[in-house]
Amino acid sequence: MGDIFRALADPTRRQILDELTIRDGLTLFEICGRLMMLHGVVSSRQAISQHLAVLEEAGLVHTRRVGRTKIHELNTAPLREIIDRWPITP
Template sequence: MVVPVADVYRALADPTRRLILDELLLRDGQTLFEICGRLTMRHGSTSTRQAVSQHLAVLEDAGLVRSHRDGRTKIHHLDTEPLRAIIERWPLHRTGE
């Protein structure tokens, strides 16, 4: 699935969504309950479970988070592949100057 780069930028524009990605980077494979707990304990977030769930949906639509079900539990994983288009557009090392 190819995600428009604009969707990735929109997903990254929100500070809460960036915190969610940070938490998934530190510990991949979390449930909504775990993510909410980490946001509260580590960052003092007051976001409701519903708000975090909506943020996760935006991140999934942008391809930055993927999830699967384990019984009744939904497990969320970080996927950095959509960031490749950004890195390829503005590489860290200049060539041909």
């Protein structure tokens, strides 16, 4: 299992999580398109693919292949580690 903190450290990766929060189950190309349209992200497909690999290693994204596409699904469960580790005092 990878490092969720390192995965969250990159702003593009956080925007990918934002997109999956809005609309889950996107393919790589769909994520590329939405990031460019809605956030002005200009990264290449390979860059996004590498970001998705980091997110997947951290357990924040689960994937499954459907035909020649790959569906990416958000999994926020690992974020619980953060609030368990440093309790948020109001």
